[in-house]
Amino acid sequence: MTATTRQKILITGASSGLGEGMARAFAARGRALALCARRVDRLDTLADELRPSAAHVATAALDVTDTDRVPGVISTLAGELGGLDRVIVNAGLGKGAPLGTGHAAANIETVQTNLVGALAQVEAALEIFRAQESGHLVLISSMSAMRGMPKAQTAYSASKAGLSAMGQGLQAELAGSPIKVSVLLPGYIETDINRGVKTSMMTPLYKGVAAMVDVIEKESSWAPVPRWPWLPVAAALRYLPSEITRRMV
Numbered sequence: 001m002t003a004t005t006r007q008k009i010l011i012t013g014a015s016s017g018l019g020e021g022m023a024r025a026f027a028a029r030g031r032a033l034a035l036c037a038r039r040v041d042r043l044d045t046l047a048d049e050l051r052p053s054a055a056h057v058a059t060a061a062l063d064v065t066d067t068d069r070v071p072g073v074i075s076t077l078a079g080e081l082g083g084l085d086r087v088i089v090n091a092g093l094g095k096g097a098p099l100g101t102g103h104a105a106a107n108i109e110t111v112q113t114n115l116v117g118a119l120a121q122v123e124a125a126l127e128i129f130r131a132q133e134s135g136h137l138v139l140i141s142s143m144s145a146m147r148g149m150p151k152a153q154t155a156y157s158a159s160k161a162g163l164s165a166m167g168q169g170l171q172a173e174l175a176g177s178p179i180k181v182s183v184l185l186p187g188y189i190e191t192d193i194n195r196g197v198k199t200s201m202m203t204p205l206y207k208g209v210a211a212m213v214d215v216i217e218k219e220s221s222w223a224p225v226p227r228w229p230w231l232p233v234a235a236a237l238r239y240l241p242s243e244i245t246r247r248m249v
Contacts, residue, residue: 006085006136006217007055010034010077012064012121013091015042017191018140021209022088022216027054034077034084036062036091056081064091064117065109074124086136087125088216089118089163094193096152107155114159122166126179134178138216139167143187143230146237147245171221183222184212187230201229 009026013019015037023035027050037043040061047057058080062073078084093113097103122137129135142160149157167183174181188201189208203211203226211226224230237245 006031008032008034008078008081008084009086009088010036010074010081010084010125011088011090012036012062015039015046017193017205018186018189018209018212019088019090020046021205022090022213023050025209025213027057030055032056032081034058034060034081036060036073036077038063062091064121065112067116067120070117070120071124071127074121075128078128083132084125084128084135086138086216087121087128088138088140089121089125090138090140091117091121092140092193094156096155098151099154110155111159114156115162118163119166122170126170129179136180136182136216136219137167137170138182138184139163140212141167141183141185143185143224143234143237145185146234147248150246167222180219180221182216182220184215185222185224185230185234186212187224187226187233201233 014035032055095106141164144157145160145164190205215223224234
C-alpha cells in the first residue's frame, strides 16, 4: 500500500491546532476520517464542516489519559471506517513549570498525555495494523525532543523525547514490514500550545500543516517540519556541544 492509497485515517487531538489542520487537509483530499478529541462540541462542528469533502467522517470523545478507554474507542472507529490505513498520534499537552517549584501536577499531566497516552494509542493502532498486516503509524513529536529543554519545557521535552524513542524502536522492529512508522518533529507553528512564544521562527498554521501533510503522505521515517529552518536546527541540537546548545534552548 502506498501513501496515496491510505484512505482511512484516524487523528487524535483533532478538535484544534495541528490535528484540526491535518483533518481539514486530508478531508480536502477526499479521505475517510476518524477524529478524536476531548472537546466534543468543537469536534462535531469540525466534522459537519468536513463532511461535504471527506469520504466519511466519524467522531468520538477521547481523553487519551484514560488509557483503559483508548483501545475501545480506536477499535470502534476502525469498525465505522471499515479498517484504518493510518493513525496519527497527535493529541498533546503543553503545560509545564520548572521542576521542584510546586507545580508537579502540570508536569505529570503533560507526561501522562504526551507519552503514556501516546503509548496507549500506539498499542491500539498496532494491534489493528498487525492483524491486517498493513498500516501507517504517525507520531507527532516535537523539535524539543532533540535536546532536553529548561524550565517550563523540561517535562514537555522529556515526554516528546520518549515518543521519538518509541518511534525509533518501532522502526527498527518493523523495518521491511508492511507497517510503516513516521516520526514528525514540528518546530514553532502557530497553535494554542505556542501562543505567547515570541520568536522569528514561528510558522503560520496553514504552512506548518501543509508541510506536515506532505511529509506524512511521503511516509518519511523522520522529519523536522517545516524543513526550513528546523532541519539545520535539529542537526545543531543533536551534534553541537551542550555549552552551545544550552544558549539555543
